[in-house]
Amino acid sequence: MSGVDASLLDRVRARLAELPDAPSPMTVASAVRAESAGVVGDTDLLRIVRELQTELTGVGPLEPLLADPTVTDILVCGPDAVWVDRGVGLECSEIRFADDAAVRRLAQRLALLAGRRLDDAQPWVDGRLPGSGGDDFGVRLHAMLAPVSAPGSCISLRVLRPATQRLDSLAASGAIHPRALELLEAIVDTRLAFLIVGGTGAGKTTLLAGMLARVAERERIICVEEAAELAPAHPHVVRLIARPQNVEGIGEITVRQLVRQALRMRPDRIVVGEVRGAEVVDLLTALNTGHDGGAGTVHANSPQELPARLEALAALGGMGRDALHSQLAAAVLSVGRLGCSGLFPASNLSLI
Known part of the structure; x- marks a missing residue:
């Protein structure tokens, strides 16, 4: 100054x-x-x-970007480059930091708010900043300090906005083809288990929330997530949120543990917000033990990539390839790749 x-x-x-x-x-x-x-x-x-x-206070000079309701991601790449995504791709903002020390201070303060440690001995952090009013929705934080990251310390913020839209509103906006609407409603009404497949930002969570909003009001839905995003318009939803370990390295609660707890909570439907680890074993087990209509999302670009993706995740839980395919075939009915027939315009979403 x-x-x-x-x-x-x-x-x-x-x-x-x-x-x-x-x-x-x-x-x-x-x-x-x-x-x-x-x-x-x-x-x-x-x-x-x-x-x-x-x-x-807050997220420092990034506060104006975070206050923008259209912003989904804020990416700080050293002091001289702050990128923002408003849903149409990354664009460079006018915000700059005085030097890398300023980026480092902000990253360390945000890490403390997330209950994590960030210093030279632990130069990266992955956590969640609390939402306004103490709600579960907030901002997903990742930060890495220089010189491990170049050209300077990096901060990545993903805004976790609740997915609350219904299927009819998604169809009205053009996100779902009218022919797909009938099919999706039939899948929910007949209590078929399903997996939503797509890449980053394809709208997996949004579509899942819309389908869950269709579930009959008398049914109890247990949603398990690593970071709170699902907020279906349904009167009986219990949300279980995973928790990372604290600065002392204890207190972690995994998605897999929560899936097991969900089985004991008298669920009508068990939903995993995103299957990304060994919890795939417990989810498939749940879907094969009378819990019809369960669901989840998987990060994969197409259904053709899904078997290999699930095989890798199941291996983390000690399940072999043959057992995985047997459980998957019994639990999930394939209805083909809807995305290839244009039922999800401008998206690589698929439904299994």
Whole structure:
């Protein structure tokens, strides 16, 4: 900052870091006066307070992007490049950081908010920032410190917006072909188990939420997720959210553990928000033990890639190839790749 010694800012930051509560404008101003011995003018004082308030609250200079309801991803690639995705691809924003130290400070503060550790000994972190009002929806955080990442420290924020749309609204918006609407409703009504397959950002969770909203009100749905995204418009939904280990390396609750707990909660339908690990074994077991109509999503570009993907995931849970295919064939009825016939316009979504 022009006219202000950088060491003064560092001393103020160190003083504020010792405070037990979040700094207010008054406490920031008091810290500046104390560290500058009263030699900072009113103009510089106001500028320092504004800068430090921005840096020390929320997501710092990224706050305007996060407040934009169209933003899905914010990607910081060092101090000189901040990219944003508003649903039409990545674009470079005008936001810049003073230096890599500023990116590092923000990454470490966000890691603390997520209950994780980020330093030179542990230079990357994966966690979730709490949503406003303490709800389960929030922001998925990944950060990596330089020099492990180049050209500087990196921060990746994925905005977790609740998937609440119904099938009819998706069809009205053109996301689902009218012929697909009847088929999807029949799959739900006849309690067929199904897997939704697609790449990143294809709309797997949105479609799953729409199908779950179709489930009869008398049925109890247990949704298991690693990060809260499913919020189907249904009166009886119980959501179980996985939890990473804390800074002491304990307290982890896995998706696989939650799937097992869901079996004991008198579910009518068990849903796994995204099958990405050994929990595929427990999900297939559940679908073959009387829990009809269960569902999940799998990250794969096409149904042709699905068997290999599930084989790799099942191997993590100790299930062999033959056992997997036997369980899969018994649990999931294939209805073909709907995406190839244009039933999901402008998407690589498929339904198995």
